[in-house]
Amino acid sequence: MNSNQLEEWGSHCSLSTCHALDFLPFKCQHCTKLYCSDHFKPSIRPSETSHQCSEYDESLIDARVPTCPLCGDPISIPTGTDPNIPMDQHLTTSCRLIDQSGLLKSQNQSSTSQSSSNKICSRSRCQTKMIVPILCTDCQLNYCPSHRLGADHACSGNPQPSHKPYHRASLIALKSVMASIPPLPKPVTSKPMTPNQTSSSTTSSTPSSKPNPSLSTVDRYRVSKRIKAEEESRRKALEWRAQKGLLSEDEKLIYANLKASSQKTESIRIKSNGKECLIC
Known part of the structure; x- marks a missing residue:
């Protein structure tokens, strides 16, 4: 391949001091001449990275x-x-x-100042500019995502303590559980009958006595078993909250009583483990 074939594929730079052969020359949009990649930019004065273009008007281009x-x-x-x-x-x-009078408006009345102030976090010493501000429903101020919670910006509108809602909800749940447990039946004591009562009972022809309202042994065992299951469930729930450190003073007292009752029941069960079970 000779130099003539190379010239057919490319063009020489129109700058007299360069005249380099470029296979992909650039055409100036002002003077329509071809230049290499180093001198294709037009300018008023020639330089190493541009060419002096006679048709170039800087006032029309640099708008x-x-x-x-x-x-x-x-x-x-x-x-x-x-x-x-x-x-x-x-x-x-x-x-x-x-x-309208030609005077500057106050800074408080300008919408620009209001919009710029609303886009800055309202927490002291925090100048974070927010794209989407977060409005606090208690104090009605805008905060960044880091200070959106009331505890993070010391909200004065409606402060909420850390663990009080959990304590209140747990007390309500405990009261509802205790209300659902039926009370233990009271034992019916039989009073000695007087001679008049014995004579009247023997002389009556139709039986008018009502059935004994006391529960049977199996029913009492079922009620007792249900109560123990409820107490064990409450004890486990309070034990989990105690491990997390979420117990209030009332819950601590309830948890201590349930724990003592569970230990007492366990000790009784261990002592009577060798005896014969009467009710299965």
């Missing part, structure tokens, strides 16, 4: 939009117009920080 120094809104300036004229029109007619 910058100025902003209002008060409100920060961009000001549209037509091509070839003095930028001071659109800026004066904006300040006199459409600037949102200047009232």
